[in-house]
Amino acid sequence: MHGNSVPDTYVYVTEEGVTRHYADGSVDALAWEDVVEVRVAGDTGADVLYILLDHEGQGCVVPRSATDATFLARLRYLPDFDLDRLTAAVDAVSDPYVVVWRSPEPPSALPDLEYD
Secondary structure, three states: OOOOOOOOEEEEEOOOEEEEEEOOOOEEEEEHHHOOEEEEEEOOOOOEEEEEEOOOOOEEEEEHHHOOHHHHHHHOOOOOOOHHHHHHHHHOOOOOOEEEEEOOOOOOOOOOOOOO
């Protein structure tokens, strides 16, 4: 009996964020509200990678082969996101990566707290 093989990765896009499940059981996830940078990079497997990062440099790496129109549509909701810039970066994937979007607002600083 021949069944479909299990893909190496699953990507789920919701209104809250993006989650990538790997075949080994590990998971990368990032809430849209925490995304401060989007990068595009080439992969040794000839796929294009979308790299979403938060202000601490943690993030979620999403292969283009694991995305659909929902992912790209959701990227467009990031403030001042330029889909043409993304398309140009994908067409001319370079090494190591190209930053295609940064948050127009820097992360807010933590308030100075006084302790008794």
